[in-house]
Amino acid sequence: MNMDKTVRDPDMPPNETSDISKARLRAWLQILKVSRKIEGELREKMRLEFGSTLPRFDVMAALYRSRDGMRMSELSSALMVSNGNVTGIVDRLVTEGMLVRVPVENDRRASIVRLTEAGEKDFAERALVHEGWVSELFSDLSASDADALIRILRTVYHHNEAHHD
Amino acid sequence: MNMDKTVRDPDMPPNETSDISKARLRAWLQILKVSRKIEGELREKMRLEFGSTLPRFDVMAALYRSRDGMRMSELSSALMVSNGNVTGIVDRLVTEGMLVRVPVENDRRASIVRLTEAGEKDFAERALVHEGWVSELFSDLSASDADALIRILRTVYHHNEAHHD
DNA sequence: GAAATTTATTTCAAGCATAAAATATTTGGG
């Protein structure tokens, strides 16, 4: 683990920043640029092809993985978004007939959300198309670069997981 | 340039996807995960330390680079967001006294947005602190990994720039 | 030079996202 993050070069004036710091900032700005570009492309395709949105796709994806359904709180922590946010997205998906809320035995506070049959069918189709879009948007990414990218980003992610010190 | 993106292995059933396609999807999901995590951390810091937001920071950053100011349309294309979006953010920054709108000579449709003196001063301070936050969040990222990341993401970005075919 | 088109910006409606407050229910002492 890098422990140098707060150590300053004594030769450096306090209003300047190190080269490594600038390299990391550039890396972050590049991540941001790519993720916004790709997200924008995917959002547009979702809207035009399916009349839907990425957040709804994400909720359905999480539920597709756990066929028994999930609680609202499980959903919001799996997707790393706020509780209130999930409430709204689930509401819309219920209206569309993609999801149902099922009461939980012995806990009247909670409810479990599940894909309907229609929701499952729709998602299965959309997921395949979605993977095709992503593969096309990333068609210049070789297998080895994909692996390198994943490795590097995992290190970054794990460093920032939980442990708010 | 990879031209294979639409070629399917004839041995593969049409409802399955290739390994490279799955690797690219994993890479994309990892990018998304990291960028959301980091963006969340930075948003919180911005709010707590400066009572401000990332979109406002981004607008001020763009204007800091071009001291003569920018038109609304220049701003929105530099930040790659919609015109209407910029209108709202600029409105708030004007209210805060960070920005001014200056009419353009010979074109009464347009206006130029500039940082005020206070805006310039505030941004200079915030930018340094911001760089420190980023460097800390990415403190596990070595110089060589930062370079590798930037190189890989640049290829992805350039492939998706403009040329909507 | 009037009409049609293009360009620059704003407004609008809808959805996404957060933080904080509110509501409802369950659980854990005393």
Next chain:
DNA sequence: CCCAAATATTTTATGCTTGAAATAAATTTC
């Protein structure tokens, strides 16, 4: 049992974001 604390979820207020429509001014075309 009662009540305080914890838990699950929704509601509210605010801001960001988009796409589309509206407004206004400049440019082009006839």
